[in-house]
Amino acid sequence: MPGPYPGRVVSVRSDRCVDVSTGAANDDVVREMIARGMRTLTGADTTAAAWRRFFDPSDVVGIKVNCGGYPYVVSAYEIVAEVVRQLTSAGVPLSQIYLYERFQNQLDEVNYAPHLPDGVRIVAAEHANRNVDNSGYDPATYLEADFFGEDDTRSNMMRLVSERLTKIINIPNVKDHGATGVTGCLKNIAYGSFSNVARTHQRGKSHTYSAVGTLAAMEPLRSRTVLQIMDGLRGVWHGGPFARTKRYVFYPRRILFGTDPVAIDRLLLDVIDEKRRAEGAISIWDRSSASLKVDDSRARDADPNVNIIIREPGHVEYASTLGLGVYDLARMTVQDVTV
Amino acid sequence: MTRLLLAVLSLPCVYWTQGLESRPQLEAAGIKQLCVAPDRAAAWRAAGFSVSPIPDAELASREALPAPGVTARAGLASPTRAPWIVANGWRFTRAPGARYVYDVPAGKAALAAAEAFAYGADAILKIDPSDLKDLGTMLAFLEALPAADLPSLADLAVVDDGSAVTGEVMNLLARRNLLFDAVKTPSPRYRINVAVGTRDYPVEDAADPSAFALKIRRQLTDEQRTLRVYGSEVVLCRLTGDPSRIRLHLLNYGGRDIEGLRIRLRGAYKEDGAYVAGAGRLPLQDFAVADGATEFSLPKIGTYAVVDLRR
Numbered sequence: 001m002p003g004p005y006p007g008r009v010v011s012v013r014s015d016r017c018v019d020v021s022t023g024a025a026n027d028d029v030v031r032e033m034i035a036r037g038m039r040t041l042t043g044a045d046t047t048a049a050a051w052r053r054f055f056d057p058s059d060v061v062g063i064k065v066n067c068g069g070y071p072y073v074v075s076a077y078e079i080v081a082e083v084v085r086q087l088t089s090a091g092v093p094l095s096q097i098y099l100y101e102r103f104q105n106q107l108d109e110v111n112y113a114p115h116l117p118d119g120v121r122i123v124a125a126e127h128a129n130r131n132v133d134n135s136g137y138d139p140a141t142y143l144e145a146d147f148f149g150e151d152d153t154r155s156n157m158m159r160l161v162s163e164r165l166t167k168i169i170n171i172p173n174v175k176d177h178g179a180t181g182v183t184g185c186l187k188n189i190a191y192g193s194f195s196n197v198a199r200t201h202q203r204g205k206s207h208t209y210s211a212v213g214t215l216a217a218m219e220p221l222r223s224r225t226v227l228q229i230m231d232g233l234r235g236v237w238h239g240g241p242f243a244r245t246k247r248y249v250f251y252p253r254r255i256l257f258g259t260d261p262v263a264i265d266r267l268l269l270d271v272i273d274e275k276r277r278a279e280g281a282i283s284i285w286d287r288s289s290a291s292l293k294v295d296d297s298r299a300r301d302a303d304p305n306v307n308i309i310i311r312e313p314g315h316v317e318y319a320s321t322l323g324l325g326v327y328d329l330a331r332m333t334v335q336d337v338t339v
Numbered sequence: 340m341t342r343l344l345l346a347v348l349s350l351p352c353v354y355w356t357q358g359l360e361s362r363p364q365l366e367a368a369g370i371k372q373l374c375v376a377p378d379r380a381a382a383w384r385a386a387g388f389s390v391s392p393i394p395d396a397e398l399a400s401r402e403a404l405p406a407p408g409v410t411a412r413a414g415l416a417s418p419t420r421a422p423w424i425v426a427n428g429w430r431f432t433r434a435p436g437a438r439y440v441y442d443v444p445a446g447k448a449a450l451a452a453a454e455a456f457a458y459g460a461d462a463i464l465k466i467d468p469s470d471l472k473d474l475g476t477m478l479a480f481l482e483a484l485p486a487a488d489l490p491s492l493a494d495l496a497v498v499d500d501g502s503a504v505t506g507e508v509m510n511l512l513a514r515r516n517l518l519f520d521a522v523k524t525p526s527p528r529y530r531i532n533v534a535v536g537t538r539d540y541p542v543e544d545a546a547d548p549s550a551f552a553l554k555i556r557r558q559l560t561d562e563q564r565t566l567r568v569y570g571s572e573v574v575l576c577r578l579t580g581d582p583s584r585i586r587l588h589l590l591n592y593g594g595r596d597i598e599g600l601r602i603r604l605r606g607a608y609k610e611d612g613a614y615v616a617g618a619g620r621l622p623l624q625d626f627a628v629a630d631g632a633t634e635f636s637l638p639k640i641g642t643y644a645v646v647d648l649r650r
Contacts, residue, residue: 134570134599139625139636146561149553151515153561154569154601195570 003259094119181313262325368475
């Protein structure tokens with residue numbers, strides 16, 4: 001990261017990709033959106049050629065999905081399945097494709113297997129978020145930082161990332177986040193590839209401003225994450241990263257493509273904030289004590305004008321200072337495509 | 340690191356109030372040693388058990404210990420999300436020569452036995468009979484461990500004035516795996532001597548023992564700590580050693596198996612054996628010596644494990 005296309009984002013929109021009355025996605029339209037997005041991003045003449053710009057048969061490819069917004073806003077089956085199909089078309093064997101998340105129980109809930117060909121490996125580092133499974137993490141690759149005086153000051157990279165994968169495709173969602181403002185490319189790849197990260201935000205305060213980018217910038221995660229495909233078929237504008245209720249679900253009906261996570265997340269900040277403004281909710285940039293009800297997630301879920309932590313949407317700009325991408329809209333190139 | 344008092348590790352004794360009809364259950368659990376009321380001693384001896392008669396007065400004179408484990412403390416503010424741990428290691432460190440008694444509910448006997456053993460405490464266990472099997476398994480494990488009567492190692496001293504406040508400071512230091520020695524007067528052996536009520540350690544600061552322990556941790560610095568534990572906040576350790584070897588006792592208070600617990604010890608060591616209750620001898624994983632420290636991962640830990648290392 002930021003890869004060969006710093007500051008460049010291709011935004012593919014289709015009114016037909018999701019039936020907003022049912023939430024169901026249209027496979028064919030999604031497939032076309034991905035094909036157009038990849039060709040536009042790379043300038044390749046064919047979809048296959050576009051994928052071959054990133055992947056060859058020797059690669060071991062990880063697909064970092066996001067399952068935290070189950071049941072309404074997770075990395076879409078249709079997108080994940082099409083990505084797998086394109087990887088196999090590029091010659092990557094199914095046995096060298098890994099779908100991954102940190103927690104097995106979240107993968108079990110979402111259950112990608114019926115949507116994928118046999119042979120794709122679906123793996124997690126931990127059974128659940130209980131801080132008892134460390135074997136899936138690399139003891140030699142970690143961030144050591146003391147945020148709140150916690151005893152366990154390390155966040156370790158998944159072994160899968162540090163020891164097995166050669167390339168990673170990041171498929172985050174369009175989501176609000178109570179601690180980071182939004183959870184997009186940076187948060188999904190960083191907090192989804194390291195252990196013990198929830199310690200960065202608690203009791204109203206968030207250290208995610210620096211932690212997200214710092215983790216995303218760690219090698220080999222940084223250099224192996226070669227493609228960002230933000231799933232904006234559906235989104236959640238409040239209560240994120242969770243989406244246990246439809247109340248805050250919306251339908252941007254687009255997919256963003258790029259190699260620069262900062263640039264895509266820069267757009268995401270505006271997508272979420274504009275939606276919140278349209279709904280009469282406080283901005284993700286709001287830091288007022290009047291909006292803050294520390295640890296009161298019930299109040300947060302009931303009222304979009306409640307924060308439980310002071311959000312840190314500035315984490316996106318901070319990540320740009322680490323060289324992860326372009327934050328300045330004036331230096332970005334956004335190409336809109338309609339399908 | 341400084342060596343402290345020699346601790347003699349011995350098995351805690353089960354205080355048994357049931358009659359001889361319970362003999363098959365005891366034998367099935369492999370428990371051969373009992374503490375009983377004096378008027379029952381002869382009968383149990385005749386039944387083939389090793390028996391220590393314990394009068395009621397002695398039982399009552401022993402310091403009663405809370406059941407070890409994690410507990411929810413609703414409504415109590417804490418600077419971290421770490422669960423509240425009830426552990427007695429700090430009590431044993433504070434008063435190593437005292438005599439103790441546990442009266443623990445079902446599910447806690449094995450942890451209590453391991454805890455007492457790890458600190459070489461003179462402890463009697465009153466247990467729920469449903470724990471016999473687990474306790475017997477733990478006692479057999481403890482008995483089979485290679486002998487290692489080694490002194491405790493510590494990074495700092497706490498000047499013990501006997502107060503409850505100082506006791507709570509010790510509790511929170513142990514909770515953070517900050518290795519301390521309890522001393523009567525400041526000791527030149529330690530760079531840090533914590534005396535509650537002095538200018539450096541005002542008693543009002545100790546009113547928040549968690550913050551107080553954090554302040555001491557900051558003074559010591561994480562880099563200078565002899566022991567660090569990564570991958571769990573519910574495993575508390577006791578470190579013992581001499582110039583040729585060390586033994587690390589690990590107690591898991593969380594009630595769930597933990598995989599891949601990472602340990603960092605200052606100094607360069609070689610592996611000499613890791614013994615995990617319920618799993619036996621296991622190889623340490625990802626063993627590394629670098630930057631003046633030794634690191635390794637314990638494949639798993641249920642309730643208790645011991646790691647032996649040598650120079």
